[in-house]
Amino acid sequence: MMVESASETIRTTPSNQNGVSSLSSQSDGGGGREGGSNGDTNGEISPVDLLHLQQQQALQAARQFLLQQASGLNSPGSNEVKQSPVQVPVSMAMMSPQMITPQQMQQILSPPQLQALLQQQQALMLQQFPNCFTLCLLSCGLQQLGSKQLAFQQQLIQMQQLQQQHILNLQRQGLVPLQPTAAMQTLQQAMCPSDLQQLWKDVSGVPSSEEALKQAEGLDLSTNSSNSTSAFPKAASAHLPLHSLPNGQSHTPKRDSHEEHTGSHPLYGHGECKWPGCEALCEDIGQFIKHLNNEHALDDRSTAQCRVQMQVVQQLEIQLAKESERLQAMMTHLHMRPSEPKPFNQPLNLASSGSLLKRDSEAYPEGLPHPPTSAATPITPLRQGPSVISSSSLHTHSHSHTHAVGPIRRRNSDKYCTPIASELAQNCEFYKNADVRPPFTYASLIRHAILESPDRQLTLNEIYNWFTRKFAYFRRNTATWKNAVRHNLSLHKCFVRVENVKGAVWTVDEVEYQKRRPPKMTGSPTLVKNMISGLGFGSLNASYQAALAESSLSLLNSPPLVTPQSAHSLNMLHVGHDDVSSTVEQVNSNGSCSPTLSPQQYSHPVHVKEEPTEVVEEDSRSVSLLAGVTHSLPLPSDERDLEEDLPTEELE
DNA sequence: TTCTTCGTAAACAAAC
DNA sequence: GGTTTGTTTACGAAGA
Numbered sequence: 199m200m201v202e203s204a205s206e207t208i209r210t211t212p213s214n215q216n217g218v219s220s221l222s223s224q225s226d227g228g229g230g231r232e233g234g235s236n237g238d239t240n241g242e243i244s245p246v247d248l249l250h251l252q253q254q255q256a257l258q259a260a261r262q263f264l265l266q267q268a269s270g271l272n273s274p275g276s277n278e279v280k281q282s283p284v285q286v287p288v289s290m291a292m293m294s295p296q297m298i299t300p301q302q303m304q305q306i307l308s309p310p311q312l313q314a315l316l317q318q319q320q321a322l323m324l325q326q327f328p329n330c331f332t333l334c335l336l337s338c339g340l341q342q343l344g345s346k347q348l349a350f351q352q353q354l355i356q357m358q359q360l361q362q363q364h365i366l367n368l369q370r371q372g373l374v375p376l377q378p379t380a381a382m383q384t385l386q387q388a389m390c391p392s393d394l395q396q397l398w399k400d401v402s403g404v405p406s407s408e409e410a411l412k413q414a415e416g417l418d419l420s421t422n423s424s425n426s427t428s429a430f431p432k433a434a435s436a437h438l439p440l441h442s443l444p445n446g447q448s449h450t451p452k453r454d455s456h457e458e459h460t461g462s463h464p465l466y467g468h469g470e471c472k473w474p475g476c477e478a479l480c481e482d483i484g485q486f487i488k489h490l491n492n493e494h495a496l497d498d499r500s501t502a503q504c505r506v507q508m509q510v511v512q513q514l515e516i517q518l519a520k521e522s523e524r525l526q527a528m529m530t531h532l533h534m535r536p537s538e539p540k541p542f543n544q545p546l547n548l549a550s551s552g553s554l555l556k557r558d559s560e561a562y563p564e565g566l567p568h569p570p571t572s573a574a575t576p577i578t579p580l581r582q583g584p585s586v587i588s589s590s591s592l593h594t595h596s597h598s599h600t601h602a603v604g605p606i607r608r609r610n611s612d613k614y615c616t617p618i619a620s621e622l623a624q625n626c627e628f629y630k631n632a633d634v635r636p637p638f639t640y641a642s643l644i645r646h647a648i649l650e651s652p653d654r655q656l657t658l659n660e661i662y663n664w665f666t667r668k669f670a671y672f673r674r675n676t677a678t679w680k681n682a683v684r685h686n687l688s689l690h691k692c693f694v695r696v697e698n699v700k701g702a703v704w705t706v707d708e709v710e711y712q713k714r715r716p717p718k719m720t721g722s723p724t725l726v727k728n729m730i731s732g733l734g735f736g737s738l739n740a741s742y743q744a745a746l747a748e749s750s751l752s753l754l755n756s757p758p759l760v761t762p763q764s765a766h767s768l769n770m771l772h773v774g775h776d777d778v779s780s781t782v783e784q785v786n787s788n789g790s791c792s793p794t795l796s797p798q799q800y801s802h803p804v805h806v807k808e809e810p811t812e813v814v815e816e817d818s819r820s821v822s823l824l825a826g827v828t829h830s831l832p833l834p835s836d837e838r839d840l841e842e843d844l845p846t847e848e849l850e
Numbered sequence: 851t852t853c854t855t856c857g858t859a860a861a862c863a864a865a866c
Numbered sequence: 867g868g869t870t871t872g873t874t875t876a877c878g879a880a881g882a
Contacts, residue, residue: 489878639856658871682857689872701866702871 465490472504618642626668635671640679640686640712644693648706655696655703658684 209291412632465471466486471478473494480486494500618638622629629636647664648656656664662680665672672679687693687704692711 641856678858681859684872685858685874686856687871 235265253623428646463487463490618646622646622668629669629671630667631670633670633674640682641690641692644683644686644704645706648693648704655705657701657703658687661687661704 232578278836462485465473466480466483466573469479469481470476471480471486471489471493473490476493478489478493480489621638622636628634638646643665644661647661647668650664661683662676665679665683687695690710692707692713694705694707696705739813
């Protein structure tokens, strides 16, 4: 029964809808409900501007190619260029009035400026993704870049179409006398053979001519594509047909038959040729193969298109490298272990979408909730695995049973997720509108809700309201999560129920909350620090480790706080996973839509609006509560508060 | 393998 | 009597 119920929950969960499609639409400037707002909030570029920049980039790339070809204008090959006066107007008409011709572009901008524009465009593309992108990079490493690359490639396809149209147009006008040899040289000069091959596979999904030859000869090319940063599975490229060979040979029958067998081809879909700017209708894969061989053989035009595409990809790779370096620097700064090269075909957290996402939660270095994360994985890391952010986001877990969300979320929250306050602060809009389960435990969320309130106390109903207000996810299945909230409130000693005149309110006993953390990490700051370094940052969540190290350092650097009496408590305060967040928050949280709490604030004694009518409990809860009540006035965080709060721990 | 944590479901009681 | 609130137990999944 439980299983069925859970399964039903999963089935009815629209989490998948938050996946790639959702974010993709954002990327496309569709202005989805949420995504739109995010984009507007974080990006300084509108979809229209982005499109315009893309067009400019496409033209820029084309222009560069044309300039290179210009040197060989007098070559005899120019005679081979098709000239169709009639087609010129047509092709021109296909171009958006907003587009700027290469000539105009040249008049307006200098090559360096154009190049700078290109770079800028690339950066903007990265920024196009909501802040989750940066967050994902931080929390999940680069693993989700693969899915982002997909998004980029979708944009590239659009750019390709523009590029090809323009190039074709120029060719038809006789402005681009392509010379086969020159074109090939240009290609070869652009990149080394291996890169060329990789790009062919990564970007166009078409094997390079060289590789094609090898494949035709039955050579094993498995050695290529080192750490495939491509979002395209190797298998896909491996099955790519050889549309043409330098020597004029066509693809091998074997491959052909395979293509026809599988009926799939990266350049074929919906009965159309997906070659940039082609869209030729092909009834079946066989016809498509013929079309591919006839129309998209290795000629000047195809080479030019490839060349342009390569430049675009190169720029993206450069940008990726820069962002990677930035990430490394950030992680290093945050005491995180520099992430090792990870396959980019793994989803970003938050959401990661489906097919491309790995189900292995381990794939996420640190999860982010990346909820907002990747375009491909809008889901939270929780459930769908995807998520992701959880992102899910992150992974497409085949959660066929009971726990649609729980376990996954929990692990993510404890091990991989970024600090809750930071995460919520940075992605509050996302969670507020996207039906994505937050990658945090109920306890963490409840605690955050309570601590976020002015008086550090909330009634059950207020907690409910906070959940529904902050997370779209909690606007459904109310019976389930509300029960879970109540269950957590009752179960965890860190949540203290205080009777008011008006009723009962719930507060947080921070000390108790922190005590939930692994006992191993308690001890002297030095011990903690040593343990962290001893672990080599390998067995713990990077952010967690970083926070631990950070806390340890902060403790060491805060003599007033470290007293023999308080050392133990302090440790506990700084060991909690959400403390991690708290600690890290201080480092990371910059702009946020919701107030974030510093560790001191989190551990600040609760101020109960009205004195409890009676304190019946005599367990630690009551003791802690009394201590909290005693300290009443919520002052700004400072050492004194923390110090005063610490003795409560000794009472136990 | 065992223990712990977490999420979920459910039963139950008291208060509203 | 119905709903809300709070407590408790049980179970399964996942990770350490």
